[in-house]
Amino acid sequence: MSPSTLTMGTRTEEGNKLAIDFSVLDAAAKPWTLSDHLDAAAVITFHRGDF
Amino acid sequence: MFGLSADSPGQNAAVMEKLALPFPILSDVERDLAITPLGFADENDPRLISRPGVVIISPDGEIVFRFVGKDYADRPDEDLVLEELGSLGLDPTSQEAAEHGPVEPGKTAIPGAGLEYYLSGAKFAALALRRRYRDISDDFKDGTKAYVAMVERYLEALKAVNERKA
Numbered sequence: 527m528s529p530s531t532l533t534m535g536t537r538t539e540e541g542n543k544l545a546i547d548f549s550v551l552d553a554a555a556k557p558w559t560l561s562d563h564l565d566a567a568a569v570i571t572f573h574r575g576d577f
Numbered sequence: 578m579f580g581l582s583a584d585s586p587g588q589n590a591a592v593m594e595k596l597a598l599p600f601p602i603l604s605d606v607e608r609d610l611a612i613t614p615l616g617f618a619d620e621n622d623p624r625l626i627s628r629p630g631v632v633i634i635s636p637d638g639e640i641v642f643r644f645v646g647k648d649y650a651d652r653p654d655e656d657l658v659l660e661e662l663g664s665l666g667l668d669p670t671s672q673e674a675a676e677h678g679p680v681e682p683g684k685t686a687i688p689g690a691g692l693e694y695y696l697s698g699a700k701f702a703a704l705a706l707r708r709r710y711r712d713i714s715d716d717f718k719d720g721t722k723a724y725v726a727m728v729e730r731y732l733e734a735l736k737a738v739n740e741r742k743a
Contacts, residue, residue, distance in 0.1 A: 536643050536644070537641065537642050537661060538639070538641050543640060544639060545638045545639050546639075548611045549610065550604055551605075551606075552604070553590040553604070554678035555586040555587075558603055560634070563579070564634065564637075565636065567635055567665055568578075569631060569632075570631065571578070571580050571581070571629075571630070571631050572580075572582070572612065572617045572630040573581065573627060573629065574626045575583055575588065576582075576584055576588055576626075576685055
């Protein structure tokens with residue numbers, strides 16, 4: 527086990543990649559859609575929140 | 578770079594302000610739009626929060642890397658994420674400054690001035706448990722070591738936050 531992380535991430539194998547899209551709200555309560563923001567790669571970090 | 582949580586936009590605005598984040602945090606309050614479909618809902622946690630994690634999405638909309646934490650304390654190593662991002666071979670880009678609406682912190686949110694104490698307390702509690710139960714298993718030793726290393730990275734990051742806010 528790596529000393530730096532408990533769980534290793536998974537790189538998606540070629541031919542097994544899944545295209546996704548979703549719409550949520552931004553921090554101004556405006557609609558935000560992933561596909562509108564893919565002029566580059568996107569890194570989305572998921573948080574437990576209320577920190 | 579985008580954050581995402583099950584908090585309201587106002588709560589996310591509060592976190593963005595508290596941590597002087599240069600990227601937005603998005604809101605999926607019912608967890609039905611992104612958190613559950615992407616496998617980040619923790620059904621064993623009654624607080625209806627998201628598991629910590631990361632997805633990297635290529636410009637053509639495909640998930641190329643995914644990390645889902647086992648629980649709220651199992652979080653990805655930033656270096657690993659940067660390495661995966663670099664492996665895409667894309668040109669560096671910039672991101673527009675993040676904006677947010679009215680700040681509405683949650684009732685249990687830790688004030689910015691208390692974050693260092695919170696993180697230090699978590700670190701020393703984990704160190705004490707590691708010493709007390711060091712003979713239990715290698716998994717326990719490795720897990721607490723990883724947790725302490727993560728908290729130490731957060732304490733360093735907090736210094737950068739305070740510099741941005743100064």
